[in-house]
Amino acid sequence: MQTIIEKGKIMKTRKRPPTHPGGIILRHYLEPLGLTISEAAAALGVSRKTLSKVINERGSVTPDMALRLARSFNTTPELWLNLQQNFDLWHAAHDSRDWQVSKVLRVACETGGN
Numbered sequence: 001m002q003t004i005i006e007k008g009k010i011m012k013t014r015k016r017p018p019t020h021p022g023g024i025i026l027r028h029y030l031e032p033l034g035l036t037i038s039e040a041a042a043a044l045g046v047s048r049k050t051l052s053k054v055i056n057e058r059g060s061v062t063p064d065m066a067l068r069l070a071r072s073f074n075t076t077p078e079l080w081l082n083l084q085q086n087f088d089l090w091h092a093a094h095d096s097r098d099w100q101v102s103k104v105l106r107v108a109c110e111t112g113g114n
Contacts, residue, residue, distance in 0.1 A: 017090050021083040022055040029073050030055075044068045060084050 030040055041051040045068060053059030061069070061084040066077035092099065 014090060017094070018083070018086040020057040020087050021061045021080055022057050022059075024083060025051075025069070026055050040072075044072055060088070 025040075029035075030037070035043075037052050037055060038048045041048045044051060044065075046065070050059065050065075054061060054065065061080045063077065063081065066080035066084075069075065069080050070077040
């Protein structure tokens with residue numbers, strides 16, 4: 001992990017992208033449980049296509065999917081949403097530099113003194 005200091009703020013950046021939640025679902029849940037995508041999709045109450053998209057990193061974990069995964073795998077929905085958010089944010093920062101053209105805006109703070 002590399003530390004970047006930008007205008008007084010310390011940001012830690014990863015060199016490698018975070019794992020997509022779909023990879024975690026596959027390697028840590030489906031494979032150890034011996035479940036197919038179809039079986040897991042049925043247990044989650046979603047279509048095979050929906051779960052397949054997530055597992056193959058062509059779809060994202062939505063809040064609804066996070067609730068389903070949390071219930072089925074005895075985790076929290078925040079786990080799945082945080083995994084997705086970390087993945088998305090890393091890719092947004094590294095796949096394009098378009099966001100760097102935005103200007104820094106500051107709001108004047110009131111001092112409260114009379």
